[in-house]
Amino acid sequence: MSDDIPFDKSFDLEPDRVREIAPGVRAIAADNPSPFTFKGTVSYIVGRGQVAIIDPGPDDATHIAALLDAVRGETVTHIFVTHTHRDHSPAVPKVKAATGAAVFAQGPHRLSRPLHTGDVRRLDASADMEFRPDIALADGEVVSGRGWTLEAVATPGHTANHMAFAFKEADLLFAGDHVMAWSTTIVAPPDGAMSDYMASLQKLAARGEPTYLSGHGAPVREAPRYVQFLIRHRRGREASILHRLGKGAADIPTIVKAVYIGLDPRLIGAAGLSVLAHLEELVARGAVVTDGTPSIAGTYRLA
Numbered sequence: 344m345s346d347d348i349p350f351d352k353s354f355d356l357e358p359d360r361v362r363e364i365a366p367g368v369r370a371i372a373a374d375n376p377s378p379f380t381f382k383g384t385v386s387y388i389v390g391r392g393q394v395a396i397i398d399p400g401p402d403d404a405t406h407i408a409a410l411l412d413a414v415r416g417e418t419v420t421h422i423f424v425t426h427t428h429r430d431h432s433p434a435v436p437k438v439k440a441a442t443g444a445a446v447f448a449q450g451p452h453r454l455s456r457p458l459h460t461g462d463v464r465r466l467d468a469s470a471d472m473e474f475r476p477d478i479a480l481a482d483g484e485v486v487s488g489r490g491w492t493l494e495a496v497a498t499p500g501h502t503a504n505h506m507a508f509a510f511k512e513a514d515l516l517f518a519g520d521h522v523m524a525w526s527t528t529i530v531a532p533p534d535g536a537m538s539d540y541m542a543s544l545q546k547l548a549a550r551g552e553p554t555y556l557s558g559h560g561a562p563v564r565e566a567p568r569y570v571q572f573l574i575r576h577r578r579g580r581e582a583s584i585l586h587r588l589g590k591g592a593a594d595i596p597t598i599v600k601a602v603y604i605g606l607d608p609r610l611i612g613a614a615g616l617s618v619l620a621h622l623e624e625l626v627a628r629g630a631v632v633t634d635g636t637p638s639i640a641g642t643y644r645l646a
């Protein structure tokens with residue numbers, strides 16, 4: 344699956360050991376590996392002396408201690424959150440309590456669209472419903488501290504409140520889970536939406552940052568080119584779904600089986616939601632029909 348994308352599955356951060364990975368950027372990975380988080384969530388420290396932390400990570404005592412240890416003797420003035428999944432934001436209250444930093448993000452967790460009858464929110468447990476930023480950021484808003492300037496880049500799709508942050512001084516982008524070197528991201532309705540995700544990829548494709556630092560995995564090099572691969576990949580997946588429906592009406596498990604060859608069985612549920620995300624967009628465009636609103640249990644056919 345996805346052999347059309349030049350993935351980089353390298354990862355050389357040891358869990359909870361801080362390392363400078365770009366000028367003015369230190370990275371520290373939590374020890375929470377899984378099929379969804381790869382080797383673990385990567386938290387970032389921006390600047391020196393007076394610093395910002397991006398994505399404090401899961402509520403994991405070892406990770407929080409390592410993160411606070413890494414900034415010992417420095418002042419944490421800002422905490423930024425890319426999105427409200429449980430592997431990114433639940434460490435915020437403890438890190439905020441220990442540092443007094445203000446918390447910046449797009450907003451609390453919210454759905455990309457209203458709940459439909461029959462929606463199974465199977466990724467519900469992955470959302471951090473408690474999170475509230477001190478300061479809600481709008482797209483394009485610029486926040487600066489000593490020696491660093493971050494521009495908020497709204498990138499909905501993986502979640503409705505997903506935000507990337509452009510680090511002006513180093514010409515790189517903190518991409519959260521929107522763009523990652525090791526894998527495509529999960530776009531699972533109703534938390535995520537395919538039309539938003541594709542628009543967010545187009546938005547990044549028009550930007551110049553050559554390197555992205557992501558929530559999981561190694562840095563993304565030649566990022567604008569990589570984003571084009573991601574766009575082509577989703578268009579290809581959409582074509583595969585339409586091709587399968589060209590052979591007759593099908594439900595989502597049947598489409599997953601036809602489209603995802605060699606899929607890790609642990610990811611079947613996520614793949615079904617990803618197909619639902621494509622189908623929602625295809626129904627909205629009038630290319631595909633289903634009975635009622637698109638749902639995970641529905642049957643789909645070409646219009």
Ligand SMILES: [Zn+2]
Pocket residue numbers: 380384428430431520558559
């Ligand atoms: Zn994540």
